[in-house]
Amino acid sequence: MHKPPRAHPPLPRNWWLKHRFFIAYMAREATVLPLVFFIVCLLAGTLALSRGPDAWQGWIGFMGSPPVVALNALALVASLYHAWTFFQLFPRVMPLRLGDRSVPASLMVAGQWAGVLAVLLLFVWVFGRA
Amino acid sequence: MTQHHPERRQAYDEPLWWALFSAGGVCFALFVPSAALFLALLLPAGLLPADALSHERASSLLFGLPGLIFVGATICLPLFHAAHRIRHGLFDLTLGSDGTNKWLMYGAAALLSALALGVVLLGMLR
């Protein structure tokens, strides 16, 4: 008598807790949660700016309240973890070839971090002076 | 066993969401760290020069081309990046149906993006 193969059970909802690799994957995906909070803060800022100087000061005060600072600090950390993982994936999705050789992945990663630095310098130039 | 009818089921919309996710991912990595540092930490802490982000200067920066680019890079594209990740995350956690989640996530990203761009454009017109 030939029994049909025993179907594999559907993946449990906590499948990602079973291995360090999957937990890191979920953490990577979860970086967008504090990002959304920061974006909503920025959106509130643009609205406040359009309403006038008092609303703008109020928004700055809101941004200074401890829970908001904590969440946005988390967003900053999340953006750096995202950048760390994203920059490593990018060369695998779009490998660059120059003639015969392929550009080493480490060079592409370094180039992207150089971009982060360039933006930082731009912000220093724009916001670091009156 | 499984029928393949590829002509009927090409996912012509997926490249769009993936392209927005990719562009948003680049912006999330390149622009958000600096934006968060300056606007969420240094500014409220009073560590920026006195008039760097006064209402007058901030308005002149935001309600112009630089502001439009800033909003695109720190709000709109990252919104679509987040929407794509949350949509796939919900699928990974078997929460809801992918079809509905697509409408909810990309719809929310589109609405909030439109709001942000609208504020900037209105400010430019004034």
Added chain:
Amino acid sequence: MTTKQISIRRYLPERDDAPFWQPFEVPVDDSTSLLDALHHVKESLDGSLSYRWSCRMAICGSCGVMVNGIPKLGCKTFLRDYDGEIRIEPLAHFPVRRDLVVDMEIFLEHLAAVKPYLIDDAQAQETAETYRQTPQQLARYRQFSNCINCGLCYSACPQFGLNPEFLGPAALTLAHRYNLDSRDRGKAQRMPELNRHDGVWSCTFVGFCSQVCPKHVDPAAAVNQGKVEAAKHTLIALFKG
């Protein structure tokens, strides 16, 4: 001679509907592979154990199993690397036939669906003429051609675990391998399979497939490069109307 204990997930459909764990004490030295241990179990301890194997040198792709939850080849897993418990289970995400033997039918279907062979209708019509390919042209797809169809990547992939209709890492990598081959003219024919939700678009670049691949094929890279190709194809299709 030292020994180690391995626990094997048994399933004997003719005896019992439920799977069960069975521990075995096996002699080990520095060179003992998991496959050696399974041979010892079958030859000396319990002849009813079923498992697949062939080349015992990581080229045939037959002996895939889960070792402490990680997909591995039995012939390429060495017991000297394990100190604590060693749990052996059949490859995840596939129906289990018996003991460590799984039903790979869906995997074979997905492979066939992407037309994993050179497609060149012009060549077929003329008299057989050898292709010419430079080392640079070979280099473009060579890594992706090293797949031994072992299926470990499918056990590693949570998207396949959640949805068996997902074509999966190996099939999508093979499609990309042929699309990159200078001798091939079949990209357009493969595209409808790739550009589906169950094609490239189910992948979220978890990347565990590339981590477990015994031949370092990097299927994750191939699948995501496939997304770029599918996106280009969609854009062109949009303009063509």
